[in-house]
Structure formats: C-alpha cells, structure tokens
Amino acid sequence: MPELPEVEVVRAGLARHVLGATITRVDVLHPRPVRRDLRGPAGFAEALTGRRIESARRRGKYLWLPLDNGDAMLGHLGMSGQLLVQPPDAPDERHLRIRLVLEGAAGGRELRFVDQRMFGGLSVSAGGADLPPEIAHIARDPLDPAFDDAEFVRRVRRRISGVKRQLLDQNLVSGVGNIYADEALWRAQLHGERPGDRLTARQVHDLLGHARTVMTDALGQGGTSFDALYVNVNGESGYFDRSLHAYGREGEPCDRCGAAIRRVAFMNRSSYFCPVCQPVPRRRRTVPRTLPTPD
C-alpha cells in the first residue's frame, strides 16, 4: 500500500536508475492501467517511444517522468502498483501490465509497471514536464518545503467535516493515506471524526506535525530498503510491521494507555483508534439552542 514515503522511495530510485534513458519500445499488456490516457494503449505507446527521460518528480502520491519534448509520463501506484527496473531476461512478473524497454543511461534494462489490483496507472501528460495539468488540483505534501501550514490549519478549521476525512482529502494535503492518517491521529490523541471547526489551531497544527513525523520516519526506513543487488524500485518499505501504534491493531493494547484498540468502518475501509486516548466526539447539536427569529 504505497503512501507518500513509499512513492518517494520509488521516485528516488527512478531518479538514480532511469535518468537519461531513451524509451525504445512500449508494451501495454493490459488496457486498464492506461485508462486515463485518452489516446488508448496504442497512442500511449506511440507518445513514449523514442523519448528520453529527463528527471523523476513527485507530488503527493503521483510521480512523473519529464520527457525531452516537454511531455511527461505520469503515474500513480494505486493500491498495489510497483515500478521495477529489471534486466530484460528477468521473467515477467505475474501482474506485469506495462513494459518500457530502455536504452542509453539505463541501457538494456526495462522499466516495468506491475499492479495486481490495477487501481494505479500510467498516462502521458501533454506539456506536463513541469507539473502535469491532470494533477494541478493535488495539494502539496507536508514534506514539501513550500507547504503552507497556516493555510492548511485555516482550511481545516473552516469545515465541519471530520478531521480524518480532511487528512485524506488530497486537495487539502497530499500524500496521507489511511494508515498514516490513523497513526497521526493516534499520536495527536484526536478522534478522526472530530469536526474540523471544533479543533483549535494548536490541535490542527500538532496533527500536521505528527503526520509529518510519521512520514519522515517511514521515509528514513524505506529509503534504505530498495537498492538491492539488482535494481528493484518498488513500493515496499517494510514499514508496516514495525512502528504502527493504531493501524491494524484491533483488540491489542494501546501503547500509551493499555486500552484495547478499536476498529470502526469508515468510508468503505477501517479506522483504528484508542477509545481512551482518542475519545469519540459528542454529537453535534442538530437543533439550534435558540431558534432563529423569522424575518
């Protein structure tokens, strides 16, 4: 489940291993991962063939490879996507979806998009080398030096939506997924259903700081895991078994107070929290205390 730290590991791996390479052939083995490319599989392949990869960039969980003609190959790993740099004689992965044959700097290698569930995908963004217009709406991530903390705090406190939903809103802040949202909320001792407009600026600011810390820690661990004997640029950081306090720990004692961690359904997925450290907020009053006077 690649989140921001995992995607950054992939980006850094790509920056190291495919820069300057020319794409000489593209095989689209399944149409779904290129569904966002309106030209279809053949057009996608044609737009990439002959292009040279100039760099590797990222915003939130999206990453893109600027090309020598000003376009970019835009990618998202979704739930289960991987980008692997492999020698051509490596056997095809079971869920290999797209193969890019490379020449030049990464001579004789292949860049492979492998994705079991196919929530992820690749597309060619016209003129997207600097920032693909398809993702212009995606906010900066908390690790981006240009991220505006004060603006984030202001926007969260303007909405009545629960704070976890806001953490997952990529228009507000990018890169935070379900796992790190639960971890940041646990550290901040806030329940995810606390309405944004009922939090103090200090609380939102602290929550953002915890999100930043969780992701920075994961980045530190994941950053050392990929550069193996043969180049393996993937989304596995090995983070999940180690330092999670809330996510996936239903029934286990809270590391802070010992109460059993609870799991509740949330947006077609799960939320994990400590019922003592992160008390469920009281319901908002639905009837105003005093009825408004009619005009």
Next chain:
DNA sequence: GTATGTACCTGTTTGC
C-alpha cells in the same frame, strides 16, 4: 464550494 457516498479492481482471508 462543501459534504457525503460509491464504483472501480482482484488476491486473500473468513465463514458456512
């Protein structure tokens, strides 16, 4: 603009 719910997708796990 905001708030909320759902479709998409498939391998694995769980339950009967």
Next chain:
DNA sequence: TGCAAACAGGTACATA
C-alpha cells in the same frame, strides 16, 4: 472440500 462473501483502500465521480 468448495463456494461465496468480506476485506483491503486511493481516486474520480455523482449527488444533494
């Protein structure tokens, strides 16, 4: 043993 349902969750989109 075999089958079906539940589950995992990031994003885009629909609806109010």
